[in-house]
Amino acid sequence: MNETLKVDRRDAKLALAHIYVAFIALALGGLAGLLQTLVRSGKFTLPANISYYTILTTHGVLLGLVLTTFFIIGFQFAAVSRTAGTFSDRVRFWGWIGFWLMTIGTAMTAFFILIGEASVLYTFYAPLQAHPGFYLGLTLVVVGSWISGFAIFAHYARWKKEHPSQVSPLLTFMAVVNMVLWLVCSLGVAATVLIQLLPWSLGLVDRINVLVSRTLFWYFGHPLVYFWLLPAYMIWYAIIPKIIGGKIFSDSLARLSFILFLFFSIPVGFHHQLMEPGVEPFWKYVQVVLTFMVAIPSLMTAFAMFATFEMYGRSKGATGLFGWLRKLPWGDARFFAPFVGMLFFIPAGAGGLVNASHQLNQVVHNTIWVTGHFHLTLATTVVLTFFGAAYWLIPHLSGRVMTKAMNRLAIIQTIVWAIGMAFMSGSMHFAGLLGAPRRSAFSTYGNSPQALEWIPYQIAQAVGGTILFIGIILVLVIVTNLAFFAPKGETEFPVGEVAETAERTPLAMENWKLLISITVALILIAYTIPFIDMIQNAPPGSKGYKLW
Amino acid sequence: MANEKIKGKATENSNLKGTLASVFLLGFFLIFTWVSVYFLFLERL
Numbered sequence: 097m098n099e100t101l102k103v104d105r106r107d108a109k110l111a112l113a114h115i116y117v118a119f120i121a122l123a124l125g126g127l128a129g130l131l132q133t134l135v136r137s138g139k140f141t142l143p144a145n146i147s148y149y150t151i152l153t154t155h156g157v158l159l160g161l162v163l164t165t166f167f168i169i170g171f172q173f174a175a176v177s178r179t180a181g182t183f184s185d186r187v188r189f190w191g192w193i194g195f196w197l198m199t200i201g202t203a204m205t206a207f208f209i210l211i212g213e214a215s216v217l218y219t220f221y222a223p224l225q226a227h228p229g230f231y232l233g234l235t236l237v238v239v240g241s242w243i244s245g246f247a248i249f250a251h252y253a254r255w256k257k258e259h260p261s262q263v264s265p266l267l268t269f270m271a272v273v274n275m276v277l278w279l280v281c282s283l284g285v286a287a288t289v290l291i292q293l294l295p296w297s298l299g300l301v302d303r304i305n306v307l308v309s310r311t312l313f314w315y316f317g318h319p320l321v322y323f324w325l326l327p328a329y330m331i332w333y334a335i336i337p338k339i340i341g342g343k344i345f346s347d348s349l350a351r352l353s354f355i356l357f358l359f360f361s362i363p364v365g366f367h368h369q370l371m372e373p374g375v376e377p378f379w380k381y382v383q384v385v386l387t388f389m390v391a392i393p394s395l396m397t398a399f400a401m402f403a404t405f406e407m408y409g410r411s412k413g414a415t416g417l418f419g420w421l422r423k424l425p426w427g428d429a430r431f432f433a434p435f436v437g438m439l440f441f442i443p444a445g446a447g448g449l450v451n452a453s454h455q456l457n458q459v460v461h462n463t464i465w466v467t468g469h470f471h472l473t474l475a476t477t478v479v480l481t482f483f484g485a486a487y488w489l490i491p492h493l494s495g496r497v498m499t500k501a502m503n504r505l506a507i508i509q510t511i512v513w514a515i516g517m518a519f520m521s522g523s524m525h526f527a528g529l530l531g532a533p534r535r536s537a538f539s540t541y542g543n544s545p546q547a548l549e550w551i552p553y554q555i556a557q558a559v560g561g562t563i564l565f566i567g568i569i570l571v572l573v574i575v576t577n578l579a580f581f582a583p584k585g586e587t588e589f590p591v592g593e594v595a596e597t598a599e600r601t602p603l604a605m606e607n608w609k610l611l612i613s614i615t616v617a618l619i620l621i622a623y624t625i626p627f628i629d630m631i632q633n634a635p636p637g638s639k640g641y642k643l644w
Numbered sequence: 645m646a647n648e649k650i651k652g653k654a655t656e657n658s659n660l661k662g663t664l665a666s667v668f669l670l671g672f673f674l675i676f677t678w679v680s681v682y683f684l685f686l687e688r689l
Contacts (some may be wrong), residue, residue: 118677274682398670410659417662442670456681459688531682 103589107177108493111263112159112168112579115490117199118163119575124206133561136554138372138538148537149215149644155361156218157209160474165237168327169194169244172271173494174489175330176248178589179265179439180255187247195628201236201380206227213595214529215644217535219317220293222309222388225640227295231289238282238289245275257303262603266334266347267591272598274423275324276608278320280615281362284315303637304374307374307630308456314365315623322361322390326354328481329397331434335485339430341409344592345400347601353393353400354397355605358615360390361621367452368566371461372634379626380454386622387452407595429498431504433484436510440517444472450557468521476517480510483571483604488489488587490578497585502574516567525551589601 103111127150134140135148142148173191177183183191207229208214214226220234252272255264264272288309296304333350337343344350366375366383409420425431447469452458460466487506491498498506527535532550541547604610 395667395670399663399667402666403660406660406662409662417665419660442673443677446674447676449678450681453678453682455685456678459681459685529681 101178101296101589102586103177103493104176104182105189106141107173107183110183110188110195111170111174112199112490112493113192114166114173115193115486115493117202118170119572121158121162121166121202122568123572125155125163126565128155128158130561130565131443132313133558137558138540138551138554139558142278147212147215147506147644149217150212152172152535153209153215154206154415157205159639160218161234161237164350164474164478166198168243168274168323169198170480171327171330171485171489172248172274174493174589175267176251176271176596178267179591180251180268183247183251184309189243190243190247190250194240194242194247197240197243198237201233201238201240204233204236206233208233212644216309219313221313221462222293222296222304222306223638223641225297225642228294231297232292235286235289235294238286242279242282245279248272248275261603263347263603264593264606266344266350266594267330269333269351269606270326270330270354273358274323274330276612276615277326278323280612280619281316281319283315283622284312288312292475296643303639305630305634306374306636307623308370308627308634310369311365311375311623311627311630314368315362315619316365317368318365319361320359321470321473324478326357328434328437329353329480331372331485332397332401332438335590336431336434337404337408338590339403339428339488340408340425342404342411342592343595344598345403345407346598347594348599348605349396349400351601351605353396355611356393356396357390358611359618360386361391362615363618364390364452366622366626367457368456370457374630376629377511379613379622383622384452386618388449391449394441396498398441402506406552412552425501427507429503429510430484430487433487433506433510434481436514437484440472440476440480444469460528462533463528464524464532464534464627465538467534468524468528469575471517471524476513476521482515483509483513486571486575487578488590490575491582491585492588494579494582495584495586496578496582497587497609498578499582502577502582503569508570509528509567509574512570516563516565518560520557520564523553523560527557 101351131140131142131151132155135142135151142151148333173183208227209230214220214230216224216230217224220226220230226571248271252264252268255268263642290305292309295301333353336345337345364383364387366380367387369375370380370384406414406420406426409423412420414420414423424435441644447465448458451466451469482505485497487503490496494600527550530549531546532553538554539547540551
């Protein structure tokens with residue numbers, strides 16, 4: 097198990113399998129997204145009686161859950177194999193078991209959505225009730241991801257055993273933190289699916305405690321956002337410095353920010369439930385405070401990125417306050433796409449602070465502002481970073497090289513994406529401030545003057561959605577080329593080195609007993625009392641509804 | 645000697661004025677957005 101510069105061919109196959117599924121999900125989910133924006137413009141109706149809500153659920157599940165989870169696990173397998181050495185046969189075997197469980201689960205979930213038996217949106221809130229096959233499919237996806245997580249933990253444990261008293265490779269450490277975060281948070285969604293939703297949809301019980309199911313969902317749902325975001329941060333912290341020719345500003349700072357994400361991204365779910373009855377305001381307040389704590393590691397990341405770029409620019413002779421910006425490799429899509437993603441994270445973060453503030457949440461709650469917000473965080477910051485990573489990861493794994501023409505196309509793709517998203521997400525934010533609801537098909541609500549005000553913004557969303565769909569076609573062309581048609585050759589898997597001036601990383605940062613104890617303690621503090629209250633003072637519960 | 649070299653290099657590269665300015669701009673943007681929506685909230689009370 098030696099550290100190598102190249103991902104082993106067998107590990108590469110495992111990583112690539114995940115990435116292929118991710119991009120197939122992008123193609124189908126992206127098409128669903130285009131159709132949604134067209135319907136919401138009021139100028140288009142879906143053919144053959146297809147329901148808007150079926151399309152909406154397809155879009156959310158395929159892009160929010162499938163694209164992300166598959167890309168992340170594939171990328172992490174590659175990153176761990178590259179930095180902590182080739183997998184053992186056993187680790188790889190379990191990696192494949194995880195992959196197939198997730199794939200079968202995805203196919204099952206998609207099937208029940210497409211036949212119109214599960215138009216419950218990607219949040220699958222009770223009392224909307226889907227076919228049991230939908231919940232079973234999702235369970236397989238989650239269980240598959242757990243198996244992959246344990247495969248990564250086993251590989252990490254072996255590395256630690258073979259390298260006593262050494263700090264683990266940064267990318268491997270980050271992948272382990274992300275999978276610990278995923279494991280702890282997905283216990284919530286597993287609990288609501290297995291204990292509540294599945295027995296209820298099978299008819300074993302008549303009624304469901306809606307508040308408990310929503311609380312368990314959001315115990316999972318917010319850290320899910322960080323499960324998406326942390327791999328993007330892995331790329332920013334550990335890979336982008338190498339791509340630009342610079343150094344990692346600080347290994348300890350990168351690890352500390354990941355540890356803070358582990359602590360503070362889970363006990364914060366109530367900020368999605370600020371408008372819900374049945375939760376004491378005090379506990380909402382506690383979780384809002386913890387939500388603001390989670391802004392700190394993101395601000396640390398912003399600082400580290402600026403510092404990395406400035407240090408590099410100055411080492412190349414940049415002068416003036418912002419002269420270093422000119423020294424960055426703007427013509428390299430591996431840098432340009434993630435950089436544009438970083439820029440979009442600034443308004444995304446600002447919107448997040450608004451969402452998490454109790455009073456301000458009343459202005460934007462359940463409006464399309466929120467949809468605009470996560471199209472900045474996930475669909476721009478995270479996705480553009482993943483696209484940027486795909487431009488070197490796929491050719492590295494497939495034994496090919498990216499041509500200049502494809503690099504140029506990737507730069508154009510990034511610009512197209514940025515323009516499309518500025519239109520779509522921007523108009524979603526403004527329409528949301530005017531009260532336009534999310535999760536709903538086109539309606540003038542009986543020609544109410546307020547609803548008529550939203551229509552120009554909805555047309556702008558359709559324009560943006562169409563531009564974004566062109567972006568999806570472009571990225572699929574590039575990815576297909578890199579996987580199957582680009583010239584054969586060697587592509588580097590870039591891994592940054594730490595700057596000479598950075599402090600040494602303390603070993604205590606890998607004290608997992610301590611890290612997990614603090615994580616669990618914060619969860620118990622934030623959730624125990626309100627959860628007991630929800631169960632002790634439970635209403636009779638709700639029967640299931642199929643409103644589509 | 646080698647240490648001095650590294651130290652010299654560190655001083656030359658550790659000019660992070662641009663980073664300081666950038667994080668301030670970022671902070672102002674966050675505050676501006678938050679305050680704007682807060683005033684919208686107050687207006688609609």
